[in-house]
Amino acid sequence: MMNKALLMIILTGLVTYLSRFVPVLVYKGKEPSRFLRSFLEYIPYSALVALLFPDILYSTSSIFTALLGGIFASILILKQQNMIVVVAGTILLVYILNFYIEVGG
Structure with missing residues (x-):
């Protein structure tokens, strides 16, 4: 039970981090x-x-x-x-x- 909750927390954090970091990589140096x-x-x-x-x-x-x-x-x-x-x-x-x-x- 604890492992499943920990895995969910880690995956949620990873998805949140990626959704914020990928646009930085894609639009690096470009002005909107x-x-x-x-x-x-x-x-x-x-x-x-x-x-x-x-x-x-x-x-x-x-x-x-x-x-x-x-x-x-x-x-x-x-x-x-x-x-x-x-x-x-x-x-x-x-x-x-x-x-x-x-x-x-």
Whole structure:
């Protein structure tokens, strides 16, 4: 049992290492095109949005406040604010909106 687990760990590490090392060998000394560099710069953002957006919608009891919080956070990010400002500001906005809905509604 232990040998099988150790073998799986080693093979997983090898596959991970090869998938990262082979492109370095293939593209050594070549500069990627401007389009490819631009495309690769946006992959982390799009992956993050794809992972977080569904959770944003159901993070509060009201989908309305969740959407407003997501829009507010997006605006702050586009204005290149510090991440602490984005998180703290969004939490504060959603808290105030939820409080207003509970008291006023």
